[in-house]
Amino acid sequence: MVDQPTTFSISDLAREFNITPRTIRFYEDQGLLAPQREGRTRIFTRRDRTRLKLALRGKRLGFSLAEIAYLIGMYDTARDQNTQLTEFLAGLTQRKVALQQQREDIEALLQEVSAFEEQCRELLLTRAADEAAGVGRTA
DNA sequence: GTTCTTACA
DNA sequence: TGTAAGTA
Numbered sequence: 839m840v841d842q843p844t845t846f847s848i849s850d851l852a853r854e855f856n857i858t859p860r861t862i863r864f865y866e867d868q869g870l871l872a873p874q875r876e877g878r879t880r881i882f883t884r885r886d887r888t889r890l891k892l893a894l895r896g897k898r899l900g901f902s903l904a905e906i907a908y909l910i911g912m913y914d915t916a917r918d919q920n921t922q923l924t925e926f927l928a929g930l931t932q933r934k935v936a937l938q939q940q941r942e943d944i945e946a947l948l949q950e951v952s953a954f955e956e957q958c959r960e961l962l963l964t965r966a967a968d969e970a971a972g973v974g975r976t977a
Numbered sequence: 978g979t980t981c982t983t984a985c986a
Numbered sequence: 987t988g989t990a991a992g993t994a
Contacts, residue, residue, distance in 0.1 A: 847980085848979090849979070858987075861987065863982090878981055879979085879981075
């Protein structure tokens with residue numbers, strides 16, 4: 839078994855997760871990460887790496903960085919895992935509610951578009967019929 | 978060469 | 987988030 843690295847540089851993590859160092863610094867700025875410092879340079883631990891992984895997963899699920907920061911904030915608040923899972927569950931539930939609402943809005947819009955589409959078609963047919971009957975020919 | 982901060986797009 | 991500038 840080869841020893842797994844204990845710490846990582848910002849570029850190590852950037853490579854591993856296919857993101858840029860800029861993104862990692864930005865996440866730190868947003869409170870998602872809090873790496874140690876050796877002078878000015880950032881030293882990332884396994885815990886930081888895990889948090890980054892969770893942050894990226896949260897992003898994929900559509901959570902805002904603020905929400906991710908909150909959920910991850912308690913990740914190492916040393917509270918019982920039960921509380922943490924309950925929080926994540928609550929967050930996921932809210933996400934689902936938001937997504938379902940969006941779907942309803944989209945469906946409503948699609949119906950409106952379809953209705954308007956139909957009106958246009960009818961108008962087109964009506965005008966074609968009128969022209970055939972010689973109506974509306976003013977000039 | 979790598980990382981950092983700051984500032985602007 | 988990308989990029990540029992000027993450092994350590």
